[in-house]
Amino acid sequence: MLELEGIDVFYGPSHVLHALTAHVEEGEVLALLGRSGAGKTTTLKTVMGWLRPRAGRIRWRGQDISHWESVRIARLGFAMVAQGRRVFPSLSVAENLGIALNPTSPWSLEDVYQLFPRLEERRYQAANTLSGGEQQMLSLGRALVRGPRVLLLDEPTEGMAPAIVQLTHQVVEMLREAGITVVLVEQNLAFALSLAARVAVMNKGQVVYEGRAQEFAAHRELQVQYLGVSTTGLRVGS
Amino acid sequence: MRGQRAGLMAWGFRVMVVGMVLAAPLGLPPFYVNLSGQVLIYAILALSLDLLAGVLGLWSLGHAAAFGVAAYTAAFLAERLGVSWGIQLISGLGVAAALGCVGGLVVMRVRGLYFMMLTLGIAQVLWALAENWTGLTGGADGIPGIGRPSPFITTNSFYVFLAACFALNLLVLWAIHRSNYGLILRGIRDNALRMEALGVATFRARLGAYVLASTIGGFAGVLFAWQQGLVSPGVLSVDTSAETLLMVILGGAGTLGGPILGAVIVVLLETLVSTITARWMTALGVCYILTVLGAPQGLYPVLMPKVARVFATWGRWFGGIGDGKRARVEGDSPSLRRATHPEGH
């Protein structure tokens, strides 16, 4: 289980996460929702070790990883698909995948190429010459070859064509089937609810609602209350 | 009424203490008076560089350029044309300011390492010119025979003159640090984008700082020419630039006391340690490293609170001068502070 207890994170003098408490069961998909600026990305960055909490504890399977360096956290089995299709621009597709390759991963480079044939076509091209969609696939593929136990996904469908969204959906399902823990930050409510077992909604650096995804999906008032939108996509007012 | 009296008393205290410190060397033999004079000149130079490096956050590796061109201008005018010291001073300042203008337009387009290298490059080109254009600058031998301003010829009297110049300079810089302009510069250092969004003309502000820093550096250069009586290419060298930058970092960038402390330490260490041992460079090097380990923000921010605690009655004064990060409320523009630090710190 991944546990966050009383996490306080600051950007300089800015208090961004306030005593954040949440948990994710192993093997489940948690959708982390909330309006822009609620602190969702900051939470993922803190779990990955890119930010250090000033107070509070992060635990994985009981082990305190609150102040671990991100290399160590990565080697523990955490992987991040960061916001904005983050890849290594000057490395080729093959190199992007190669340096992340973990020999114990159930997914090899070949498996990734099978999932994303467009990447195989472009395997020796520099990553910054790829389209946005291809970069997103590369980012996902890179996370797969790490063979993670916990995958952190930050808005994977943002700005993506429907075909890519579909592909991403398949990948997350595949991960879920393999028993991998996933924390999914998403603005696309329908996408998130169709994959998640549980939902946590953040506002102003805290978790303000937690519950089963089915519950949340079924009760439109909850969606409207916490997010200002419902799954019909209509803005109902803030 | 009472508050006003207390304020005036605090000021009186400050003037008295500064006066005492500055006057102290006068009782000593000429070697030490000269040395103190050197310290003051380098302190002025370091303070001017701090305006760029500490307040604005741009590390210049070519500050000797302003120092050197002003020194050479004064020397040239004095030795070749025999003009009065007033004209030497104004010309020196003018040339330094002009260099700051032209140079500033060029260097303000880059930041970080490239800024360091560009400023270094300009200084090195000038240095090469000074070394080789023998007709104008006397080449490697330089320009000798520069006289001092007329009533202040002797060691002691010139020192008094230097002390007065230093005090004036300190006042000017203190005013800049405390002013809105100083706040703007620090705001640009911390977050230039935000300052732009607030409507601040950042390019003009930065250029202004560069010109100011060059002019004050030039002031130090003219004083140097008068004190030494001889100007040689060393005034434009990378050694001078680097040494000045080190003084700023060692003492503590962004504060008023830091560069002064840095200048004191570096000049004294170099001069005095070299009389004891030939290994003064090692001593200086060890000093720098120990400072990083013990006081990464510079020695002044570390030492000053301790001194303030010891001299309890003077605590308010020491705490009030040049606390780079958190300037006292008097003299701050509250609206500007709120605008640049909305989180309320």
Add this chain to the structure above:
Amino acid sequence: MVLEQLVNAVSYSMLLFLLAVGLSVTLGLLRVVNLTHGSYYLLGGYVGLSVVRWTHNFLLATGAGAATTAALAALMFWGLLRRFLGQESAQVLITFGSLFIVADGCLAIWGGQTYTIPPPPGLSSSLLLAGAHIPTYLLLLIAVGATGAAAVYWVFERTRVGAMVRAAVDDRELAEACGVDVRALSFGVFTLGGAIAGLAGVLGGPVIGVYPGADLAVLLLALVIVVVGGAGSMLGALLGSLVIGFVTTYGSLYFPEIASGIVYLAMVLVILFRPQGLVPARGLDQT
């Protein structure tokens, strides 16, 4: 005459490349300006000088020089710099302080005269090539430089480690999240860069000589090359070295009056028109 000057320029460029490549990658990877880099050259040169005097073995001297500076670089990184990554002013103080200490140490041990290291026997004469007398040592320099460039290129572009270094230069945070130990990588790069600089010190001994002040001269040259060529890439270091090597050689030939300043003039021009360097560096124009 033309061929002689060309060989001069190319061999000098190769020496400069060996000097600059370590600094360039360190800068791109660690974002730290290592002001001690020139000192590695100096120390390597002095150690090589002594070893040649004792053993008359030039090869051994190069190994000794490189090993000594590698040790110094490793010590500096692990003991001091490691804790101050990202803090510019601290790094300036540390590396400048070390520059002073090394320079003074060398002065104390070897004294203040200029020394030239005698080239290895068999390479101290010249060849007659197309009517020109070409010192064979310069040919060795060109060979070593070219081999070095090829080796660095191969490691950088064809090995996994090289890809990791390039990834870390691109996006350090992301590299760590992919399991790349950037700190260990930095340590390796820093030490290797120091070793190569020390090697350059020995190789440059017969040509430039070893003398107090060479550390600063070399440091400035290396910084200029890195700025002109662009930091963080081997190609940038190579291009920068060629530009500066040729400008210096032909510049001092045709404009001897401003020979010392011409390199900086070239640098100022490059920065003005192509602020990122010839092979664009990543993010170094932000403080």
